[in-house]
Amino acid sequence: MTDFFTFIRDHADKLLEQTLTHIGLTFVSLLLALLIGVPLGILISRRTKLASSVLGVAGVLQTVPSVALLGFLIPLLGIGVGPALVALFLYALLPIIRNTYVGITEVSPFVKEAAKGVGMTDNQILTKVELPLALPVIFAGVRTATVINVGVATLAAYVAAGGLGEFIFSGIALSNVNMMLAGAIPAALLAVGFDFGLARLQRLSVKKLRIGALAFLILVPFLSAFYLLPGREDKLIAGFAHEFYGRADGYPGLQKTYGLQVRPRLIDQNLMYEAIHQGQVDIISGYSTDGRIKAFDLLVLADNRHAFPPYGAAPVVRQATLNRYPDFGPTLDKLAGKLTDSVMTALNYQADYKKEAPEAIAREFLKQAGLYKTPKPGERTETVVMGSKVFTEQYILAEIYRQLIEGQTPLRVVTKTGLGGTQICFDALRTGAIDFYPEYTGTGLLVILQPSASTLQHLPMQSDSVYQFVRQQFQEKYKLDWLKPLGFNNSYCLMMRREQAKQLGIQSIADLVKYLGEK
Numbered sequence: 001m002t003d004f005f006t007f008i009r010d011h012a013d014k015l016l017e018q019t020l021t022h023i024g025l026t027f028v029s030l031l032l033a034l035l036i037g038v039p040l041g042i043l044i045s046r047r048t049k050l051a052s053s054v055l056g057v058a059g060v061l062q063t064v065p066s067v068a069l070l071g072f073l074i075p076l077l078g079i080g081v082g083p084a085l086v087a088l089f090l091y092a093l094l095p096i097i098r099n100t101y102v103g104i105t106e107v108s109p110f111v112k113e114a115a116k117g118v119g120m121t122d123n124q125i126l127t128k129v130e131l132p133l134a135l136p137v138i139f140a141g142v143r144t145a146t147v148i149n150v151g152v153a154t155l156a157a158y159v160a161a162g163g164l165g166e167f168i169f170s171g172i173a174l175s176n177v178n179m180m181l182a183g184a185i186p187a188a189l190l191a192v193g194f195d196f197g198l199a200r201l202q203r204l205s206v207k208k209l210r211i212g213a214l215a216f217l218i219l220v221p222f223l224s225a226f227y228l229l230p231g232r233e234d235k236l237i238a239g240f241a242h243e244f245y246g247r248a249d250g251y252p253g254l255q256k257t258y259g260l261q262v263r264p265r266l267i268d269q270n271l272m273y274e275a276i277h278q279g280q281v282d283i284i285s286g287y288s289t290d291g292r293i294k295a296f297d298l299l300v301l302a303d304n305r306h307a308f309p310p311y312g313a314a315p316v317v318r319q320a321t322l323n324r325y326p327d328f329g330p331t332l333d334k335l336a337g338k339l340t341d342s343v344m345t346a347l348n349y350q351a352d353y354k355k356e357a358p359e360a361i362a363r364e365f366l367k368q369a370g371l372y373k374t375p376k377p378g379e380r381t382e383t384v385v386m387g388s389k390v391f392t393e394q395y396i397l398a399e400i401y402r403q404l405i406e407g408q409t410p411l412r413v414v415t416k417t418g419l420g421g422t423q424i425c426f427d428a429l430r431t432g433a434i435d436f437y438p439e440y441t442g443t444g445l446l447v448i449l450q451p452s453a454s455t456l457q458h459l460p461m462q463s464d465s466v467y468q469f470v471r472q473q474f475q476e477k478y479k480l481d482w483l484k485p486l487g488f489n490n491s492y493c494l495m496m497r498r499e500q501a502k503q504l505g506i507q508s509i510a511d512l513v514k515y516l517g518e519k
Helices: 002-010 012-046 048-063 066-077 081-105 109-117 122-158 165-174 177-202 206-228 242-246 251-258 272-277 319-324 328-335 341-352 358-368 392-408 422-431 441-449 453-458 463-478 498-504 509-517
Strands: 238-241 265-267 283-287 298-300 313-318 383-387 412-416 436-440 480-482 492-497
Touching: 002 012, 002 177, 012 048, 012 081, 012 122, 012 165, 012 177, 012 206, 048 081, 066 081, 066 122, 081 122, 109 122, 122 165, 122 177, 165 177, 165 242, 165 265, 165 422, 238 242, 238 272, 242 251, 242 265, 251 509, 265 272, 272 283, 272 492, 298 498, 313 319, 313 328, 319 328, 319 480, 328 392, 341 358, 341 392, 358 392, 383 392, 383 422, 392 412, 392 436, 422 436, 422 441, 436 441, 441 463, 463 480, 492 498, 492 509
Parallel strands: 238 265, 238 283, 383 412, 383 436
Antiparallel strands: 283 492, 298 492, 313 436, 313 480
């Protein structure tokens, strides 16, 4: 617990900022849902033939998985606050529409007849009789919508809209429990707090509830304004992957080596390139062999001070697996040196830009390399389990390995793709959940081994030196073996749109730091 409280203290400013953003996202979407949902609920209470259709549509929207809904909205609205607010708004609609409808329709017909008997118009009956009597039920819907939105708002970080999800996503990517808890606990407390407050409001008498409802309607726009609080304006907007932002060989390494200071938007790494292509960010973290560099005409900023170490790709395998299947290691080593930087970039380009399937890309590559063999028919009794991280290159490598192994050995390959960040893959390998996965030497050095500063200072940052050091340490500490390198170096890097970088005179990370530091 001491580590957790230390983390909270060190990140108090950002935690407060993201908590306010989270509250703002929740109540902006809730305000929109109230403005649309309550009138819709009133409408279908008057025209009951529409009720089943309206509630059916709202119900279907409620059942769509949140990540899938965001994925559908991103091509339409881009990244940022747009898709996040629309998704939250849609999730809040059903309980508000339904409870407004139910609350009004359940008002006793005798009460409405009595109101008509004293000469009230339909509008007067609605405002002076039906809505006041329906308020407890309507507030139950608002209460449900609020709690739902507090939880779903954590996914706003997926599309760079901020909120407590930034801590949760980063913690998952880095397997940092303190970071995950720093986002999860405040989100849970917000949900419990808002639920408790609205429950107390719901239980008030009708007379007091009218006053409470008025106060709530004033409070919602106030809480919504938290999302509009002014922040520091940066000359250039950066968009970083959650893992890059927290890894020692990512943004912290740039801060240490270059003194780079930015306030990045944290984005899912699969959305960063689309964000810079659409002009929503100016700088992104990325990978030097990514095919979208060519597709979107991006410039990789030169790392003259070598903040990023070599990232030679190679399979990491459990020693027990190599001992169990003697032909397994030599089969994997057939790919050694076959995937150069240019080859891997071209393969990534086919998947990222041309949208070709990794299976087809892998098959064509193996054929050109003279390594493809059609798998022999028959039951395969022995199985190896392969893992991969969540980005295009790893999916392609996983498919290359699967086809290579099943074509040249009697082994069956079970793939567990999309395991997430480095630590998740490594833990799965170390514990035996998987038998091997493709990794990068720089990642193995700085993220997994984390040697002392003096060790790093004396270690030549050359591809061969880093590979030999990492291989030796993995064998000694974990009984894991790095097989022969594939031949390409997929380094972390910073990128800008080429045209913008040219206009600003930025060619390297040092140029970027100088530009940002100019008044």
